[in-house]
Amino acid sequence: MHNPTKGKAARAATRNPAEEDPEFQIAPMIDILLVLLVFFMSISSTEVLQSNRAIPLAIAKDAKQPKKAPGQVIVNVSWVPINNNGSIEVDSQKFATASDLVPRLQDELLKNPLTRVLVRVDRSARWAFEREVLKAVGDAGITNVTFAVVDKAGAGSPPPQN
Numbered sequence: 134m135h136n137p138t139k140g141k142a143a144r145a146a147t148r149n150p151a152e153e154d155p156e157f158q159i160a161p162m163i164d165i166l167l168v169l170l171v172f173f174m175s176i177s178s179t180e181v182l183q184s185n186r187a188i189p190l191a192i193a194k195d196a197k198q199p200k201k202a203p204g205q206v207i208v209n210v211s212w213v214p215i216n217n218n219g220s221i222e223v224d225s226q227k228f229a230t231a232s233d234l235v236p237r238l239q240d241e242l243l244k245n246p247l248t249r250v251l252v253r254v255d256r257s258a259r260w261a262f263e264r265e266v267l268k269a270v271g272d273a274g275i276t277n278v279t280f281a282v283v284d285k286a287g288a289g290s291p292p293p294q295n
Contacts, residue, residue: 204245206238210266212258219255219262231265238273249277 209222221228228234241248250270254263270278 212255231269253281
């Protein structure tokens with residue numbers, strides 16, 4: 134007959150010895166955290182560079198903080214009351230007319246079908262000029278449009294001059 138203790142001893146001899154608990158290695162963890170830190174810093178600095186802080190925004194007392202959207206394009210519309218002229222800027226690229234903006238926005242829409250346009254309009258801009266910008270956004274095929282406003286007059290923008 135077969136001896137059960139002899140089989141157990143043979144199996145135990147061929148098994149690998151029990152491993153010790155693995156040590157926690159901190160160096161790979163720090164590497165991953167640094168990569169994440171650099172990634173988030175670069176994304177946030179890109180977002181800040183797209184916004185022109187010199188544009189005094191319109192005031193809306195019921196303004197809400199927007200949700201971050203992937204594929205967001207920030208369109209800065211500034212106005213110079215002295216010569217009654219406006220300018221349009223996207224990612225530091227200036228556009229002479231609103232219709233020049235259409236191909237740029239169509240490219241963004243091709244990259245991401247959920248593209249959202251955040252329009253930052255100078256509060257002293259004329260409605261006719263703002264309407265041209267909004268028409269260009271519509272002509273590009275973008276339906277998700279948000280307006281940037283401030284919730285009080287002193288929120289980092291000088292008061293409007295009429």
